Amino acid sequence: MTFSFHSKSFIYLTLVLMVLMASVNPGQAQRKNRKKEKSVDQISEEKRTELDHYFLEGEKYYILKDYGKAITYFERVIEIDESHATANFKIAQIYSENNEMMDALPFAQKAKELAPENKYYYLLLANIQTSTGELANAEETYSEMINRVPGTERHLFDLAALQIYQQKLDEAIETYNLAEEKLGPMEEIALQKQQVYLKQNKLDEAIEEGHKLIKINPEDESYVMTQARVLISNERLEEAETFLKTQTKENPQNETLFVMLSEVYRKQGKTSEALETLKVPFESTSVDLNAKIRTLAGYLGMLPDDNLNQPLIDLALTLVETHPDSYQALAMTGDLYYNLGQLSNARKFYLQTITIDRSNFNVWQNILNLDMELQDYNSVIEHTNTALEVFPNQASLYYYNGTAHLINKEYEEAIKTFNAGKIYAARDANLNSLFYGQLGDAYNSIGEHNKSDEAYEKALESKPDNDHVLNNYSYFLSLRKKDLEKAKSMSSKLVEDYPTNPTYLDTHAWVLYMMEDYEGAAHYLKEAVKYDASAVIIEHYGDALFQLGKTEEAVAQWKKARDLVEDTSTLDKKIADRQLYE
Structure with a gap:
């Protein structure tokens, strides 16, 4: 026994x-x-x-x-x-x-x-x-x-x-x-000896016992598979290549051996041979789908690569053709296209995935991220509405939906969505802060400043270092010339934490400008220009210089800004009259 x-x-x-x-x-x-x-x-x-x-x-x-x-x-x-x-x-x-x-x-x-x-x-x-x-x-x-x-x-x-x-x-x-x-000679003996030798890290002896097992029972393919795994896992790649080449010739019906041989080629840097070898198992319906997916996933980190892109796409499409009802195959193909930067194709396969299985939340997230990257905000709204039928308690879906409405300037819909979703974000401080931050932006856009300020305050209660809120809240206060000391405190924290962010430098400068600290405003705007020479920042820099009485320098900055915009009417007037118009 x-x-x-x-x-x-x-x-x-x-x-x-x-x-x-x-x-x-x-x-x-x-x-x-x-x-x-x-x-x-x-x-x-x-x-x-x-x-x-x-x-x-x-x-x-x-x-x-x-x-x-x-x-x-x-x-x-x-x-x-x-x-x-x-x-x-x-x-x-x-x-x-x-x-x-x-x-x-x-x-x-x-x-x-x-x-x-x-x-x-x-x-x-x-x-x-x-x-x-x-x-x-x-x-x-x-x-x-x-x-x-x-x-x-x-x-x-x-x-x-x-x-x-x-x-x-x-x-x-x-x-x-x-x-x-x-x-x-017995299988049991050789198998047990192999396991003991592996425990002792006596690899040569373990491999020898593996060959014995195959000789004793050549019909048992598990011994062949184990031997290959031992060789591969211990980086005996040349031996593994020779062994697997022989085995694939002797056992061409065992497509999994081709997967393993492909892995050996990949580890050796023989990419072309690796991908060519994969054609056999990928065209087979008997090879484990997960093994195929793991193999493809091993190449994702190498992309994009001109030598790999098309062969991998071909394999992925073969995978889908061989397993047409598998959401995993479709999702893997979506992943491949995403890593190749082909966002539309990636989204297409992710959308096919959810026609088979709508319960995979990760796929929904991938779709929504791609909608946002593609700036297809109407699709964000459509897809989140569908996803909410399956996941009505997922706060992130409300966030995506509300943000898309906000970007589309559909402020009332955005407010409605954020208010509906914030109850599901209450236990997560970061997410709670994001919801209230977006509510603050939406309320500000329709001129409900009290509600906007209240939402921003709640956002900062949950996450005091929410940079998006600190920026927008301080900027909107400065525009209204309200609570300027509070605005300055928030914007100061921003530039302290993000000293090279041109947007935050510009916001802080604008707060100082509204407080008539033109010297400070000019200093931070000069810094901001180093990191983003945009028309808005350059024009603001010119405004600060003008307030300091440096008219010639101000006009020079306005001319730079004019060269960067299509509508030059305001800047033309400033330059012509050498006068500030706000």
Whole structure:
């Protein structure tokens, strides 16, 4: 009997031995052992009759599962003949079956000592020793049995399992070698030796055992697969390539081998060979879909690459053709196009994905992100409305929807959506702050400044460093010339945290400008121009210079700004009149 030893070995050994013991005919065992019990001949006929009676009564109550009475009768047997091995064995067996291992142990030891040629006594003792954690003693018991009792060589596997559990790996290999010597080449032996060698990081020996397994049972493809994985995972790529080339020729029906060969080529940098090899498994319906997807996913980080782009697209389209009802295949193809920067194609495949399975929220997020990147805000609204039918409690869907309405200047719809969704964002401080920040923008756009300010305040309560809110709130306050000190405090924090952000520098400068701190405004606008020489920032810089009385410099900046805009009427007037118009 063979098995792979692992953390449940105690349980396994117990079950094995219980099955073995259950297979013994008690009467037969008794008759065998009586031949060994010389003391029976030394007692009177009367005592012998009494002993037989007690033993049969013990067997009867054992069969009836009245273990207390059974033990009582077996103990009377031992009182008459203390060298009665079978009675000791039966008492040990009863205690063992009741999981009273410490009580069973001395009787099992005694039975084995009295009848050292009976394998069942060894097996029960080894089982009890294993159960009580006496693994070294159990190992010794197995060794003694195998050496003394003919026909017990199969239990070398149990001995090796104990040795592996105790991390005696060299001893386990010796035991398996002995088993191979006595039993001949066997799959179980080669498989167990391979596993032990891998634990020891003895790769050459493990590979050798792998070849043995394939030779012993060439029909079992799992051994071929395992051997390939061992070679690949240990970066024995040249060996793996040679091995897999041979195997794909001998087993062309095993398309998974082509996937593995492709992986080897990829690791070697032989990209063309890798992708060409993949055509076989990708055209097959029998190869595991997840294996194909994992293989494609391994290339995503390499994209875009002119040598990979089209071959990978071809493979992805083959994947979809081979698995037309698989949302995973469609989603993978969407991922591929996204990594190639082909956003419209990516969105097309993601949209096909949700026609098969609308329950994958990640795919919905991908679709919405692409809608936003493509600036297709009407699609954002359409897709979020559909997604909300499936995920009515997902705050992010309300956020996307409201933001699209806000960008489309559909302010009332935006406000309605943000107010509906904010209850689902309440437990997430960041998301809660985003909702109130957008509400602040929407209310400001329709001139409801009190509601706008209130929303901004709530946004900052949830996330005091929300830079979007700090920027917009301070800017809108400055435009209204309201709470300018508060606006300055917020914009100051922005430029402190983001000293190279031109938008934030411009906002802070504008707050200072409204506070008539023209020197400070000019300073920050000059900094902003370094990072973004846009028409708006340059014009603002000119305005600040004009307020400082630097008219020539102001006109020069206005001329720069004029060159960057289509509608030059206001700037033309400023330049012509050398006058500030606000």
